[in-house]
Amino acid sequence: MNLIEKWKKGGGSCPPSPALFDILMGWLGGVLAIGAVGYLARVTEYPLVLGSFGASCVLIFGFPESPFSQPRNVIGGHVLASFTGLVFLSLFGAHWWSMSLAAGTTIAAMMITRTVHPPAGSNPLIIMLLAPTWSFMFTPTLIGAVILVLVALFFNNIPKQRTYPRYWI
Numbered sequence: 001m002n003l004i005e006k007w008k009k010g011g012g013s014c015p016p017s018p019a020l021f022d023i024l025m026g027w028l029g030g031v032l033a034i035g036a037v038g039y040l041a042r043v044t045e046y047p048l049v050l051g052s053f054g055a056s057c058v059l060i061f062g063f064p065e066s067p068f069s070q071p072r073n074v075i076g077g078h079v080l081a082s083f084t085g086l087v088f089l090s091l092f093g094a095h096w097w098s099m100s101l102a103a104g105t106t107i108a109a110m111m112i113t114r115t116v117h118p119p120a121g122s123n124p125l126i127i128m129l130l131a132p133t134w135s136f137m138f139t140p141t142l143i144g145a146v147i148l149v150l151v152a153l154f155f156n157n158i159p160k161q162r163t164y165p166r167y168w169i
Contacts, residue, residue, distance in 0.1 A: 029061025033151040050140040055119030077117025082141040085124030
């Protein structure tokens with residue numbers, strides 16, 4: 001089968017629409033988590049907001065049962081991705097090829113360590129564009145990811161039908 005035939009076949013149908021309750025939980029969870037990160041950044045004057053955190057909220061609050069949404073993956077994935085980006089930036093500088101190597105290495109490293117968190121895949125690109133110092137590992141990466149998980153631990157366990165996390169380690 002050639003590539004065009006594979007594209008035509010697809011392989012499935014669109015998933016069903018989520019229940020209104022789940023949509024509202026995703027919306028409110030995202031509002032609260034990004035609100036917490038943004039507010040704490042404002043009052044502490046520490047950079048705690050990372051662009052990839054918006055996508056993290058999609059998973060954590062829209063799909064809290066997903067392996068990609070678990071604390072190990074959220075925190076570990078973000079920290080590993082930022083570390084990888086900073087290593088490549090330090091060793092090679094910000095170039096298109098170092099950016100691509102950092103992104104690919106991040107994917108492989110998250111897969112090896114079982115900390116895959118797709119939004120964190122953008123961290124090396126953000127790092128290459130911003131060229132931050134190593135403090136980026138602590139703020140916004142680690143502290144911001146921990147805040148998201150803390151909000152999720154409280155918020156996602158309010159409804160009886162939700163349990164978060166599914167696992168820690």
